[in-house]
Amino acid sequence: MKTASANIRAYAKLQLPVAKSVTVSPGLKLGQIVRPLDTVAAYIPAGRYPLPSTLLMTVIPAQVAGVPNICITTPRVVPEIFGAAALLKVPNVFQIGGAQAIAAFAYGTKTIPRADRIVGPGNIYVAAAKKLLAGEVGIDFIAGPTEILMIAEEGNPAWIAADMLAQAEHDTDASAVLLTTSKLLALAVQSEIEKQLTTVPTAKTARVAIDKNSAIILMESVDQAIEVANRFAPEHLSIPSASWLKQIRHAGSVFIGPHSPEAAGDYASGPNHVLPTSGAARLRGGLSAADYVKVISTQELSASALKKLIPAVTTLARAEGLEAHARSVEVRSAK
Known part of the structure; x- marks a missing residue:
């Protein structure tokens, strides 16, 4: 702790x-x-x-x-x-x-x-x-069911499956999604999820979340996967390389590389784990x-600085029908 x-x-x-x-x-x-x-x-x-x-x-x-x-x-x-x-x-x-x-x-x-x-x-x-x-x-913000979206072209299926189950065990309404360009990786992760569900103590909860709200989706390209991720605006986003960051527009928190599991952020790496869900990452971070x-805000004007602003202030004030505003600056320059 x-x-x-x-x-x-x-x-x-x-x-x-x-x-x-x-x-x-x-x-x-x-x-x-x-x-x-x-x-x-x-x-x-x-x-x-x-x-x-x-x-x-x-x-x-x-x-x-x-x-x-x-x-x-x-x-x-x-x-x-x-x-x-x-x-x-x-x-x-x-x-x-x-x-x-x-x-x-x-x-x-x-x-x-x-x-x-x-x-x-x-x-x-x-x-x-x-x-x-x-x-x-x-x-x-309003925090809904937790979610993770992972993008991978390759990787360790056991690690990816473990990260998806780590999210799924939170709640039956949790969501864990993998976007990949590799059918072989998709099948391997699917197999690993089933294997790990036989031993994880929270399998009853995780199983419902995996079956009801989660998915492994084949993408045509990495660019397509990133665009889907930006539209999803996930609470947690896992990507394999920092070089992809320039394309990321919407995410609550980004986990970069195979040694940056979401669980590290949940507990000890430092960034906050209270994050926007359900697309709210389009509006703000955690x-x-x-x-x-x-x-x-603070503002301090000298007499000469105020004098230079009088034309701008009075023009806008009178355009809005706020005569007292205009006079409040003019009175300060009256002789």
């Missing part, structure tokens, strides 16, 4: 926006300052599979961002989750789950603070509550330290 925490913290620091300023013309200084949110709440699932890793992924970026009041909520007492909270010195731990947990942090109660943002995955009721309350409270701060 300490190894994972160190990597997650290092990556979160990379993501933070920074304060900066620029003088765009004499007397006109523009900039931005960065301020953390006051209170955030992280929802930590504890159902079929308790997820202490999600606590690391949601709390550490908040700590890096400087959020003063960090809360976690989880449906039941799980030693690994409470131990992770203790390791990170999270003082505000609540045992409450489901839609009611989201509502409690959206509005606040006598004992639960109102959060500025609620982050973290959950079941369908948690997702529905976040969707309904978005606007009342900030959220990260949870980031930047989600825990506000970037506030």
Whole structure:
């Protein structure tokens, strides 16, 4: 857990926006300052599979961002989750789950603070509550069933099958898709999946996900496979080489090369595992330290700089019928 925490913290620091300023013309200084949110709440699932890793992924970026009041909520007492909270010195731990947990942090109660943002995955009721309350409270995004899309021309069938099953074991609604130009590889991976399903303890769940939501699809070319991947906008995308990155437009997180399994990202490599699903990667990437701060613009004008802007300001203001706007700059240059 300490190894994972160190990597997650290092990556979160990379993501933070920074304060900066620029003088765009004499007397006109523009900039931005960065301020953390006051209170955030992280929802930590504890159902079929308790997820202490999600606590690391949601709390550490908040700590890096400087959020003063960090809360976690989880449906039941799980030693690994409470131990992770203790390791990170999270003082505000609540045992409450489901839609009611989201509502409690959206509005606040006598004992639960109102959060500025609620982050973290959950079941369908948690997702529905976040969707309904978005606007009342900030959220990260609506997380649906987990998914992986892999592209391979060649590779180790056992490794590829293992990665697909690692995704499928999450939930019966999970999805694992392989796009390949090789029929031989497709058949070998199919065989390996069946072989590994006979020994994996989570086979009951994984089998449903493989049969219902997953696929091995033959592609005519790598370019076609990449285009399908971009249209799919997967939560997790596995590609064999960094040289393909320039063609990738939409993905939650990209895993490059045969030694970068999705499980490494789930737990310990550093980037966040709270990722957009169901095509939402067209709009944004995963949870980031930047989600825990506000970037506030600043502007400082000298008298001469303002004078130069008067024609532009007054022309636009009067075009919009906002006379008081125009006069508020003109009055400053009146003799």
